[in-house]
Amino acid sequence: MVPDSARIIFHIDVNSAFLSWAAVKLVREGGQDLRLIPSVVSGDPSDRRSIVTAASIPAKRLGIKTAEPVTMALRKYPQLVIVPGDWAWYRQCSDAFIDICRSYSPVLQQFSIDECFLDMSRRCGKEDAVETGTRLKDEVKTKLGFTVNVGIGSNKLLAKMASDFEKPDKVHTLWSEEVPQKMWPLGVRDLLWVGKKTEERLLASGIRTIGELAALGTGSLSRMVGKKFAEQLHENANGRDGSPVETAVHEAKSYSAERTFSRDLVSPEELDRAFFRVACIVAHRIRRDGFRASTVSIFIKDKDFGVIQRQSQMEQPTDVTAVILNEARRLFAEIWDGVTPLRQVGLGVSKLTHETYEQMSLFENPRMEYYRDWDRRYDAEKARASREKG
């Protein structure tokens, strides 16, 4: 393994991605710049269950946070400008952004729609890393009209931590030797992989900063969070991360879809319709990507966010909507008491294969050909709709 001292990793992160991308489009059309005013991207604000997907910096200054209910954001600032999401446009912005990043190094790992890692070890030196990062950031801004943060570090963890420092439109370094000064004073929650629950456990033991976490032996940490996670946290808190920038695009391991209702549902017909819809979506997506799935799982969520899930293995992998739906219905009957109102249901598939081989079954459902034909028509309709849109 290449030692951290010899690696130069960039992490590039689009500032308030969805909000910035929506702003770029609006500005091009002659509208106002959403980034300069309190604004958010969110679902329908009249639906009490809609949440904020992305918030502008002026909105964040008013205390509006990503993932909070939009009704709550409106209470904080009634003049808040709200725009809906536009996935096709986000996809275009993301692709253009990734293309520019890739021109700086082919060793690129896309981490999400708005983030990537670059291994720059053979592309620049430590002395000109900031200059190179600044060039990249400015090129994105000039050509695409939105800003990014570039984090530069000795490994992926440090690069990612660095890109999260002051925003927007900034380049920061976090080299191994800067860890005590720049990372250890931060609160534990700022460390990657430390979420709400882990933070609570650490605080309960008096561990407040990443530095205190780094100094903790793995023995006592294991008792709090489990052995494997403890080892990782210990390494990360000390600024170590040996993971490489993975260029291979790995295939999905599962697909899922879920629906939250605008009011809790008890009607079996309405719930069945919801399962039908999510089954159509999931099955269509695996067919589109050439998969068949062996495992079907469903979950239901009640008003208190209590979740019950069930999964089951099918005898043969399938991509037929009706087969997946049938399995989901069977599982649903096992876990729902028929009276508890549900706020959300979901359906997922996993154990995916590209196998086309199909075992001939003597008991093959005679309606199977009809089901497949139904799916073909569904897919054709989807394809037509997406062509019209794009």
Add this chain to the structure above:
DNA sequence: TCTGGGGTCCTAGGACCC
């Protein structure tokens, strides 16, 4: 105020086999 949607990985217990 009242909490979306889509993923990944880990853990712990039970079943089952040798």
Add this chain to the structure above:
DNA sequence: TCTGGGGTCCTAGGACCC
């Protein structure tokens, strides 16, 4: 009556990420 150890697979649930 009390009772092994290891391995694998499966399931439900939990935690994290964007």
